[in-house]
Amino acid sequence: MKKLSARRRHPLAAVVVLLLALAATGGLYAAFAPAGTAKADETAQSLAIEEGKKLYTVGCASCHGTGGQGTTDGPSLVGVGSAAVDFQVGTGRMPAQQPGAQVPRKKVIYSQAEIDQLAAYVASLGAGPITPKAGQYSPDGADIAKGGDLFRNNCAQCHNFTGEGGALTHGKYAPNLANVSPKHLYEAMQTGPQNMPSFPDTTMPEKEKKDIIAYVQAVNSDRTETPGGFKLGALGPVSEGLFAWVFGLGALIACAVWVAAHTAKAKKS
Amino acid sequence: MSTATETKNKKAPAGERVADWADGRLGIYTLAKANMRKIFPDHWSFMLGEIALYSFIVIILTGVYLTLFFHPSMNEVEYHGSYVPLQGQLMSEAFNSTMHISFDVRGGLLIRQIHHWGALIFLAAMFVHMMRVFFTGAFRKPREINWLFGFLLFFLGMFTGFTGYSLPDDLLSGTGVRFMQGAILSVPIIGTYISMFLFGGEFPGGDFVARFYSAHILLLPGIMLGLVVAHLILVVVHKHTHYQGPGRTNNNVVGMPLMPVYMAKAGGFFFLVFGVIAIVAAVATINPIWAIGPYRPDYVGTGAQPDWYMGFAEGLIRVMPGWEINLWGHTLVLGVFIPLLLFPLVLGAIAVYPFIESWITGDKREHHIAQRPRNAPTRTAFGVAWITAYGIMLVGGGNDIFATHFNLSINSITWFVRIFFFAGPVIAFIITKRICLGLQRRDHDKVLHGRESGIIKRLPHGEFVEVHEPLSAGDRYKLTAHEQYEPAELPPAVDENGVERKISRTEKLRVKLNKSYYGDGSQIAKPTAEEYKEITEGHGHH
Ligand code: HEM
Numbered sequence: 010m011k012k013l014s015a016r017r018r019h020p021l022a023a024v025v026v027l028l029l030a031l032a033a034t035g036g037l038y039a040a041f042a043p044a045g046t047a048k049a050d051e052t053a054q055s056l057a058i059e060e061g062k063k064l065y066t067v068g069c070a071s072c073h074g075t076g077g078q079g080t081t082d083g084p085s086l087v088g089v090g091s092a093a094v095d096f097q098v099g100t101g102r103m104p105a106q107q108p109g110a111q112v113p114r115k116k117v118i119y120s121q122a123e124i125d126q127l128a129a130y131v132a133s134l135g136a137g138p139i140t141p142k143a144g145q146y147s148p149d150g151a152d153i154a155k156g157g158d159l160f161r162n163n164c165a166q167c168h169n170f171t172g173e174g175g176a177l178t179h180g181k182y183a184p185n186l187a188n189v190s191p192k193h194l195y196e197a198m199q200t201g202p203q204n205m206p207s208f209p210d211t212t213m214p215e216k217e218k219k220d221i222i223a224y225v226q227a228v229n230s231d232r233t234e235t236p237g238g239f240k241l242g243a244l245g246p247v248s249e250g251l252f253a254w255v256f257g258l259g260a261l262i263a264c265a266v267w268v269a270a271h272t273a274k275a276k277k278s
Numbered sequence: 279m280s281t282a283t284e285t286k287n288k289k290a291p292a293g294e295r296v297a298d299w300a301d302g303r304l305g306i307y308t309l310a311k312a313n314m315r316k317i318f319p320d321h322w323s324f325m326l327g328e329i330a331l332y333s334f335i336v337i338i339l340t341g342v343y344l345t346l347f348f349h350p351s352m353n354e355v356e357y358h359g360s361y362v363p364l365q366g367q368l369m370s371e372a373f374n375s376t377m378h379i380s381f382d383v384r385g386g387l388l389i390r391q392i393h394h395w396g397a398l399i400f401l402a403a404m405f406v407h408m409m410r411v412f413f414t415g416a417f418r419k420p421r422e423i424n425w426l427f428g429f430l431l432f433f434l435g436m437f438t439g440f441t442g443y444s445l446p447d448d449l450l451s452g453t454g455v456r457f458m459q460g461a462i463l464s465v466p467i468i469g470t471y472i473s474m475f476l477f478g479g480e481f482p483g484g485d486f487v488a489r490f491y492s493a494h495i496l497l498l499p500g501i502m503l504g505l506v507v508a509h510l511i512l513v514v515v516h517k518h519t520h521y522q523g524p525g526r527t528n529n530n531v532v533g534m535p536l537m538p539v540y541m542a543k544a545g546g547f548f549f550l551v552f553g554v555i556a557i558v559a560a561v562a563t564i565n566p567i568w569a570i571g572p573y574r575p576d577y578v579g580t581g582a583q584p585d586w587y588m589g590f591a592e593g594l595i596r597v598m599p600g601w602e603i604n605l606w607g608h609t610l611v612l613g614v615f616i617p618l619l620l621f622p623l624v625l626g627a628i629a630v631y632p633f634i635e636s637w638i639t640g641d642k643r644e645h646h647i648a649q650r651p652r653n654a655p656t657r658t659a660f661g662v663a664w665i666t667a668y669g670i671m672l673v674g675g676g677n678d679i680f681a682t683h684f685n686l687s688i689n690s691i692t693w694f695v696r697i698f699f700f701a702g703p704v705i706a707f708i709i710t711k712r713i714c715l716g717l718q719r720r721d722h723d724k725v726l727h728g729r730e731s732g733i734i735k736r737l738p739h740g741e742f743v744e745v746h747e748p749l750s751a752g753d754r755y756k757l758t759a760h761e762q763y764e765p766a767e768l769p770p771a772v773d774e775n776g777v778e779r780k781i782s783r784t785e786k787l788r789v790k791l792n793k794s795y796y797g798d799g800s801q802i803a804k805p806t807a808e809e810y811k812e813i814t815e816g817h818g819h820h
Contacts, residue, residue: 110687153363153365154363154365154366154367157363157364157367161449161574161579162576162577165449165577165578165579165580166577166578166579166580168580169579170449170579171569171570175580175678176580176678176679178688178689179687179688179689180681180685182682224363227362227363236380236381236387236563236568237380237387237391237562237564237566238563240563240569241562241563243566244581244679245581245583246450246583246585246589247583247589247676248679249562249565249586250398250585250589252558252562253395253398253558253586254586256562257398257402257555257558258329258399258403258406260554260558261399261403261550261551262322262326262406264550264551264554265322265326265328265329265547268543268547268550269320269321269324269325
């Protein structure tokens with residue numbers, strides 16, 4: 010103590026005191042203040058996980074195993090992340106039903122709250138892609154033209170030029186992207202469902218995902234302009250060829266039959 | 279009377295004077311006099327060629343308009359037109375100018391769509407027209423050359439269409455050009471050189487749009503126009519065929535004179551054709567290049583197909599197993615090269631058929647009566663078999679679209695196409711031949727026993743009979759006017775002097791084929807007058 014009191018007038022003493030004070034307040038704050046909210050979060054989180062686990066046990070465990078470890082009927086969900094669950098259950102793919110080449114989109118049977126709980130439970134099994142926030146996937150202000158270029162580069166080989174969908178081998182297919190919500194578009198890129206490759210932020214930053222979403226919404230939704238008239242499924246020459254044969258040539262042959270049938274009759278004299 | 283003499287003293291009306299002036303120099307009058315009375319028989323199937331002709335004219339007219347705005351250049355530019363989702367993208371000038379035509383030229387999009395729909399309809403009309411000629415035997419002497427002209431028009435039309443389709447330099451057509459280049463590369467030894475020559479270096483280079491452009495607007499349409507004119511001249515020279523019927527013989531044509539009746543009809547029909555194509559173009563999008571985007575060799579989209587007339591070539595390549603042979607460090611890509619060989623073979627099969635048939639029949643006479651398909655069962659069966667093979671390949675070319683839209687596996691479709699490319703024509707041949715023979719039998723019965731009236735009569739002793747209505751003499755003539763070939767026979771193996779006859783192998787083959795055409799089981803002998811008399815006069819008919 011003597012030593013301490015002896016140095017109390019040392020020029021650096023003030024600095025030391027200041028540092029100590031700062032450390033103390035910081036430490037105190039760290040010890041008390043956030044602990045309250047963190048606790049609250051944690052309890053909400055664990056509650057969600059708890060609820061999610063219940064839902065999971067009833068609806069998913071038969072295929073994915075009681076702890077998400079996977080069975081012969083479904084893959085392991087450890088590490089797939091909340092985004093995968095939000096996508097799979099939010100588009101109605103999960104729970105899967107009859108086996109087939111590919112699990113199809115169908116009617117969603119869980120509420121969004123329940124989906125969040127399921128997602129929380131699956132996320133608790135192992136870290137993975139996290140469900141995106143509205144700010145991440147909203148296409149507002151994104152560059153549509155850039156998105157188009159990215160789409161043609163990364164997606165068109167499976168989903169067609171404007172996301173009308175296309176065939177893959179053995180009955181599998183890349184679905185039509187019309188009316189897929191921005192969130193699910195984002196999550197599909199994040200998680201790469203089934204035969205689709207994933208496009209994590211490392212290879213495709215958030216900004217580019219937004220551009221793609223804006224492009225898909227511009228060219229393949231109810232708001233899409235079709236300056237040329239009916240787009241005939243936007244499937245390209247196959248539907249165009251059918252249309253030309255049936256409605257083009259068909260109509261013309263009907264005209265020919267009509268013209269030939271209306272012959273100038275010789276006047277009876 | 280007095281008015282007539284009065285006008286004589288007056289100057290002739292202006293129109294007449296112009297006509298006189300022209301006639302003095304061009305000799306139009308004699309030409310017109312000879313041809314104004316050219317006869318056109320009235321039957322819708324004779325108007326299919328007209329649909330092709332008029333759509334060709336529509337394509338030329340709209341094509342000329344497109345040349346006013348299209349820039350056949352591959353220089354890279356940045357897009358700043360009015361279509362937002364491509365704003366600021368890099369593209370070739372060709373693509374840029376097609377975007378400009380579509381969005382910023384008045385009526386541009388409509389004209390573009392008329393041009394493209396017109397092209398699809400033009401080729402479809404030529405196809406159907408060709409099939410009409412085929413199934414009615416209208417290709418027989420003296421019309422063989424015209425058959426070839428027609429076929430050549432169809433063949434060149436495919437390539438005119440293909441080069442036009444490639445001009446906008448969009449991602450879809452660029453993929454098609456790449457596909458074609460791949461096929462060229464598969465040709466052993468010279469493939470690489472041809473490709474280098476065509477594209478002026480490595481694909482895609484900076485030249486092919488300009489080169490395709492001159493082929494598309496000058497070379498090919500020029501040749502086609504010449505062929506069309508030659509085709510029409512031959513139609514006039516040979517006169518039209520007509521279907522058999524009372525008063526219609528191999529030496530006349532029954533129908534309407536060119537002037538004025540047929541001219542009015544034909545003129546009206548041109549506007550109908552133009553109108554229908556314009557309506558289709560106004561209602562339905564074709565080749566929406568704005569949605570497809572500009573070409574980049576490193577991008578590709580699924581659902582990349584050519585227009586329908588190249589669809590069967592696409593099918594050949596899609597369903598061909600990817601075989602390869604590696605020899606001394608060179609690769610022979612059979613998976614592409616075999617389809618490339620099959621492409622002309624499939625088309626050539628229908629083109630040379632008329633010559634094969636005339637060799638088999640050995641018939642060197644002129645024929646001006648269009649046959650009913652049922653009366654030439656083997657030919658009809660061959661035609662249907664050919665269409666089946668063609669159609670199956672079209673399915674192969676669209677296998678991905680059929681897969682997604684009928685919930686099928688693309689692999690099963692491919693296998694289906696592989697098997698039925700061979701089996702389908704055989705099945706179609708057998709079925710068609712049987713149907714034709716069945717129809718011949720029905721004609722036979724109709725002539726002898728009359729038409730089934732559907733009225734059932736109960737005779738006094740309780741028997742039920744169906745009343746048959748006899749046909750009119752005209753109808754009977756229609757069903758029996760065609761001639762039937764006797765099957766060929768090989769001459770006896772030894773001649774009258776007992777010397778062994780030398781019969782060439784080709785002659786043996788010819789007789790064999792001829793028998794399969796006209797022998798037992800390949801045609802039903804038509805009823806003879808005696809048979810008819812016996813039945814009608816003998817025990818009455820029922
Ligand atoms: C047999 C005749 C012809 C066929 C089958 C044909 C077919 C086509 C097709 C399918 C296209 C692509 C259109 C598109 O979707 O963008 C095209 C483009 C074009 N054609 Fe033709 N065409 C024919 C004759 C002509 C002629 C005679 C001309 C000019 C004199 C012409 C001028 C053009 C031009 C300038 C383009 C490029 C502009 C564009 O793509 O919109 N075509 N043609």
